[in-house]
Amino acid sequence: MRSRRELYLRLWLIRLFEQKVENLFAKGVLHGTTHTAIGQEAAAVGACSALGPRDVVLSTHRGHGHLIARGGDPCRMMAELFGRETGYSRGRGGSQMMADPSIGFWGSNGITGGGLPIAVGAALAFRLRKERRVALCFFGDGAANQGMFHESLNMAGLWKLPVLFLCENNGYAMSTPTAAASAVPAIAVKAAAYGMPGVTVDGNDLFAVFRAVSEARRRALRGEGPTLIECRTYRLSGHSRGDPRSYRTRAEEAAWRRRDPLRRFRAELKRQGEWDEATERAVRREAARRIAEAIRYARRSPFPDHEAMEKGVFA
Amino acid sequence: MKTLTTVEALRAALWHEMRRDRRVILLGEDIGVYGGAFGVTRGLLDEFGPERVINTPISEMSFTGAAIGAALAGLRPVVEIMFMDFITLAMDPLVNWAAKLRYVYDRACPLVVRTPAGGGRGYGPTHSQCFESWFFHVPGLWIAVPSTPADAAGLLRTAIRTENPVLFVEHKRLYGRKGGVSDRLPPVPFGSARIVRKGKDLTLAAWSWMVAEAEEAAQRLAEEGIEAEVLDLRTLVPLDLERLAESVRRTHRLMIVEEGVRSGGAAAEVAARVGESVFEYLDAPIQRVTTPEIPIPASPSLERAAIPNSERIVREAFRLMREFS
Ligand SMILES: Cc1ncc(C[n+]2csc(CCOP(=O)(O)OP(=O)(O)O)c2C)c(N)n1
Ligand SMILES: [Mg+2]
Numbered sequence: 001m002r003s004r005r006e007l008y009l010r011l012w013l014i015r016l017f018e019q020k021v022e023n024l025f026a027k028g029v030l031h032g033t034t035h036t037a038i039g040q041e042a043a044a045v046g047a048c049s050a051l052g053p054r055d056v057v058l059s060t061h062r063g064h065g066h067l068i069a070r071g072g073d074p075c076r077m078m079a080e081l082f083g084r085e086t087g088y089s090r091g092r093g094g095s096q097m098m099a100d101p102s103i104g105f106w107g108s109n110g111i112t113g114g115g116l117p118i119a120v121g122a123a124l125a126f127r128l129r130k131e132r133r134v135a136l137c138f139f140g141d142g143a144a145n146q147g148m149f150h151e152s153l154n155m156a157g158l159w160k161l162p163v164l165f166l167c168e169n170n171g172y173a174m175s176t177p178t179a180a181a182s183a184v185p186a187i188a189v190k191a192a193a194y195g196m197p198g199v200t201v202d203g204n205d206l207f208a209v210f211r212a213v214s215e216a217r218r219r220a221l222r223g224e225g226p227t228l229i230e231c232r233t234y235r236l237s238g239h240s241r242g243d244p245r246s247y248r249t250r251a252e253e254a255a256w257r258r259r260d261p262l263r264r265f266r267a268e269l270k271r272q273g274e275w276d277e278a279t280e281r282a283v284r285r286e287a288a289r290r291i292a293e294a295i296r297y298a299r300r301s302p303f304p305d306h307e308a309m310e311k312g313v314f315a
Numbered sequence: 316m317k318t319l320t321t322v323e324a325l326r327a328a329l330w331h332e333m334r335r336d337r338r339v340i341l342l343g344e345d346i347g348v349y350g351g352a353f354g355v356t357r358g359l360l361d362e363f364g365p366e367r368v369i370n371t372p373i374s375e376m377s378f379t380g381a382a383i384g385a386a387l388a389g390l391r392p393v394v395e396i397m398f399m400d401f402i403t404l405a406m407d408p409l410v411n412w413a414a415k416l417r418y419v420y421d422r423a424c425p426l427v428v429r430t431p432a433g434g435g436r437g438y439g440p441t442h443s444q445c446f447e448s449w450f451f452h453v454p455g456l457w458i459a460v461p462s463t464p465a466d467a468a469g470l471l472r473t474a475i476r477t478e479n480p481v482l483f484v485e486h487k488r489l490y491g492r493k494g495g496v497s498d499r500l501p502p503v504p505f506g507s508a509r510i511v512r513k514g515k516d517l518t519l520a521a522w523s524w525m526v527a528e529a530e531e532a533a534q535r536l537a538e539e540g541i542e543a544e545v546l547d548l549r550t551l552v553p554l555d556l557e558r559l560a561e562s563v564r565r566t567h568r569l570m571i572v573e574e575g576v577r578s579g580g581a582a583a584e585v586a587a588r589v590g591e592s593v594f595e596y597l598d599a600p601i602q603r604v605t606t607p608e609i610p611i612p613a614s615p616s617l618e619r620a621a622i623p624n625s626e627r628i629v630r631e632a633f634r635l636m637r638e639f640s
Contacts, residue, residue, distance in 0.1 A: 032437030032439065032613060032615075033437075033442075080613075083437075083615055083616060083617070089613075091614030091616075092440065092610070093439060093440065093613055095613075096439055096442070097440060097441070110400070110441035111401065111404075113373070143373065145372035145373050147374065147404075173344075173372075173373055175348055175349035176344070176345055176370060176372075181373070246348060303614065309607070309609065309612070309620055309621060310608065313608060313609055
């Protein structure tokens with residue numbers, strides 16, 4: 001596990017990155033749309049910090065946090081959101097399509113559930129090539145209703161592949177509560193149908209997520225197959241830009257705000273006697289500095305060259 | 316006559332058809348309380364209740380298939396696929412069931428699949444595409460591609476009433492656009508193109524959002540003394556080849572504007588049919604203005620360069636008039 005300070009820094013980097021992104025969209029500086037992960041930081045950081053450097057991560061439409069958790073560069077992320085040449089996808093992908101293969105991040109994606117079969121295939125290749133690596137796929141409660149989810153879990157269970165299915169159950173798919181879209185609204189129990197363990201953890205508790213993913217990873221590397229991990233969490237922000245959140249109450253939001261994963265982490269550090277005001281200030285200052293730097297970097301970067309627009313479709 | 320946005324016009328059409336025919340039901344993601352990603356179904360849940368406005372799980376393949384089953388069992392489902400990009404997941408039931416039922420079993424499939432398409436909003440490669448050309452290749456599906464609020468409402472009413480399965484393409488940039496709509500929302504027949512503007516020098520054929528770009532281009536061309544006729548195809552299947560050919564016989568030049576990518580696009584098929592039928596009237600090769608062979612980039616600067624717009628149409632029209640005068 002990384003140092004506590006480093007974990008705390010990543011939580012704050014995600015929080016501030018997402019707040020800044022929301023702000024830039026609200027001010028009309030950024031166009032299009034975006035999905036932020038405020039409130040879900042612990043699942044991202046907890047899961048990614050349990051992985052090895054050669055493991056790979058597949059992400060979702062709500063992927064900024066996953067990429068930062070994996071060690072992604074906020075400068076290149078911000079530049080992508082600004083549509084610049086220096087962005088992760090040279091401005092071609094935008095908020096929902098960023099990848100950094102150099103750190104084992106194979107991409108966020110705009111198709112709900114789309115990452116699941118890709119992770120299965122990566123794990124199949126690891127197995128065939130006898131590599132000690134796992135693939136982890138983030139997905140949401142809503143994605144668990146896609147055919148791809150069921151087909152992917154079945155193949156992974158059947159072939160006992162080294163893949164970790166990490167569900168961030170944040171209670172809603174857009175406006176639809178989990179219980180209004182799933183006949184059995186618990187995600188983890190679905191694992192039973194596909195011959196793998198299903199575990200449920202408090203997704204706002206970074207250490208709980210870390211432990212569950214570490215255990216699942218050890219299992220996968222022993223050749224015992226996949227695990228489905230359900231992290232119970234909540235997105236404190238709207239689904240996407242401009243979501244009026246009419247499908248839930250402010251009281252419910254307030255209750256979850258009290259369970260804010262950053263606060264939780266800080267409380268845990270305090271309990272273990274590893275926290276002091278100086279660390280708190282230093283971490284926040286550093287996170288703020290790096291996000292400000294990311295915005296400066298994005299603003300300074302050039303737009304992509306139109307002449308090259310048609311290049312790069314084929315190898 | 317009143318002025319409505321396309322969203323309001325579509326909603327009014329759904330409302331009227333649901334009032335008129337109890338068999339009409341709606342299925343789709345977040346179409347209930349949320350009113351759909353673009354607000355088209357807002358308020359319909361309150362009016363018609365959850366039995367007829369059915370919020371589905373994120374299961375495009377199976378709720379589209381289920382809608383076909385419901386159509387066979389006597390209902391008239393209207394499905395919403397949140398973005399046309401996701402229709403990839405519903406291809407099988409549409410192509411291998413809906414489109415085959417009439418020809419093979421002689422059965423009706425009164426199904427409408429509504430879906431927002433197109434770019435220009437910075438949504439990136441998987442939320443900006445136009446796929447109507449794929450369905451053009453599937454015999455058995457009608458395809459509506461309206462460009463005004465009145466046509467959106469009128470074609471939707473016809474789509475809901477026909478026994479044919481219909482792909483109903485709604486351009487995202489049209490949603491907020493206002494236009495005059497007759498109070499009684501008259502149904503618009505399929506297979507009837509609309510002359511948007513008369514002209515004698517060349518025909519600009521377009522559909523969906525590209526009609527607006529073609530209209531703007533025609534205005535600019537007129538200032539330079541070129542009279543372009545603008546034809547809105549309104550439906551791709553059935554295609555109003557007659558009106559298209561009639562126009563080309565008068566103008567002798569045809570430019571087809573399509574937002575989708577060039578290869579295998581609907582414009583290619585339209586061009587081929589016009590070439591087959593009125594070749595001898597053409598003074599110039601048929602031209603296409605399309606998106607180049609690339610995924611739609613997210614960056615606003617690239618997206619603007621990729622998707623056809625009025626400036627590009629004007630430029631291409633000038634070139635055509637210069638080279639073949
Ligand atoms: C195939 C597909 N269908 C629908 C959508 C539109 N959409 C984007 S995110 C989303 C909700 C996803 O919910 P969930 O999986 O729970 O993830 P969350 O947004 O809660 O993180 C929907 C319906 C999509 N992007 N792709
Ligand atoms: Mg969710």
